Amino acid sequence: MKLLEVKDLRTYFKTTKGYVKAVDGVTFSLDHGECLGLVGESGCGKTTTALSITRLLPKGGEVMGGKIFLEGTDYATLTEKEIEDHRWEDVSIIFQGAMNAFNPVKKVGWQIAEAIIRHKGATKQEAWKRAGELFELVGIPAERVTQYPHEFSGGMKQRAMIAMALACDPKLIIGDEPTTALDVMIQAQILELLEELRKKLNMGMILITHDLSILGETCDKIAVMYAGKIVEMGTVDHIFNHPVHPYTKSLIACFPNIESEERKIPEGIPGYPPNLIDPPEGCRFCPRCGLAEGRCSSEEPEFLEIEPGHFAACHFAGKEGGTDV
Numbered sequence: 001m002k003l004l005e006v007k008d009l010r011t012y013f014k015t016t017k018g019y020v021k022a023v024d025g026v027t028f029s030l031d032h033g034e035c036l037g038l039v040g041e042s043g044c045g046k047t048t049t050a051l052s053i054t055r056l057l058p059k060g061g062e063v064m065g066g067k068i069f070l071e072g073t074d075y076a077t078l079t080e081k082e083i084e085d086h087r088w089e090d091v092s093i094i095f096q097g098a099m100n101a102f103n104p105v106k107k108v109g110w111q112i113a114e115a116i117i118r119h120k121g122a123t124k125q126e127a128w129k130r131a132g133e134l135f136e137l138v139g140i141p142a143e144r145v146t147q148y149p150h151e152f153s154g155g156m157k158q159r160a161m162i163a164m165a166l167a168c169d170p171k172l173i174i175g176d177e178p179t180t181a182l183d184v185m186i187q188a189q190i191l192e193l194l195e196e197l198r199k200k201l202n203m204g205m206i207l208i209t210h211d212l213s214i215l216g217e218t219c220d221k222i223a224v225m226y227a228g229k230i231v232e233m234g235t236v237d238h239i240f241n242h243p244v245h246p247y248t249k250s251l252i253a254c255f256p257n258i259e260s261e262e263r264k265i266p267e268g269i270p271g272y273p274p275n276l277i278d279p280p281e282g283c284r285f286c287p288r289c290g291l292a293e294g295r296c297s298s299e300e301p302e303f304l305e306i307e308p309g310h311f312a313a314c315h316f317a318g319k320e321g322g323t324d325v
């Protein structure tokens with residue numbers, strides 16, 4: 001059985017101007033121990049996808065359709081009470097702003113121990129011991145469990161946050177821009193740590209980022225998201241070396257030094273993702289696409305398998321002459 005199956009997920013936000021169709025028909029799956037990278041510009045629906053899976057959507061956000069199966073259990077239909085029992089044990093999430101997520105007046109180790117007591121029914125003594133073990137696992141000396149958040153550097157807080165996410169032995173861990181706020185050196189260390197833990201603990205992982213270049217080393221497959229939809233999905237080799245969707249190609253062009261140590265500031269793709277209250281008809285990337293022709297603005301391209309394990313939604317995908325932009 002698959003660890004996670006997301007089928008035609010639709011998550012909208014109700015606003016005074018109408019529904020924001022933040023996630024609009026997203027389908028993907030993940031095996032035990034597998035890592036999926038979810039990439040796209042800001043505002044494309046990546047966080048909303050993660051919050052739908054963990055059922056942590058803010059007020060106004062609602063799963064309007066589709067299925068989210070975690071080891072066969074349909075998450076979309078669980079009640080709040082039921083989800084409380086599953087969250088952190090089946091699936092846990094590390095947020096972008098995680099570094100400020102610890103309560104400043106409580107010892108870091110105690111915040112982890114509390115979660116273990118609540119979810120695992122451990123005694124206080126057992127929970128402290130486990131917090132120390134988790135610290136060691138993420139590369140922090142166990143004796144630092146009694147320190148307060150202000151005594152930790154940014155990188156250490158992020159490590160502690162990962163320890164917190166691991167506290168209840170989740171089968172799936174979602175990192176939503178887990179390294180974006182960190183400098184490049186620490187970023188590489190945290191990614192390495194996540195990769196090492198995933199293999200050691202055989203967890204499934206979804207790594208969300210706007211920066212395609214960090215996914216090459218860590219992921220088995222990559223899904224490229226644009227305007228609420230996945231526009232291309234495939235192995236790392238497919239996406240990095242044989243991309244077919246003009247949006248994927250543009251993302252790669254944003255990070256020209258993908259292979260090199262020295263990273264340039266991304267220049268960005270001209271224009272902006274569309275307003276998701278009233279997205280364009282046809283292909284949503286059409287207004288920014290150098291290849292677009294008549295039908296692109298009226299006919300929505302199907303998400304098709306163009307070679308085994310490689311999918312794309314573009315009228316030009318798989319056609320000879322290709323999709324060079």
Ligand SMILES: Nc1ncnc2c1ncn2[C@@H]1O[C@H](COP(=O)(O)OP(=O)(O)O)[C@@H](O)[C@H]1O
Nearest residue numbers: 013020022041042043044045046047048058276
């Ligand atoms: N609480 C909210 N209320 C209304 N719209 C929202 C809310 N959160 C996110 N959105 C909108 O949903 C879309 C997707 O956002 P998000 O999932 O945060 O994208 P990403 O993580 O890819 O940057 C954006 O258009 C964003 O403005």
Ligand SMILES: [Mg+2]
Nearest residue numbers: 046047048176
């Ligand atoms: Mg986000």
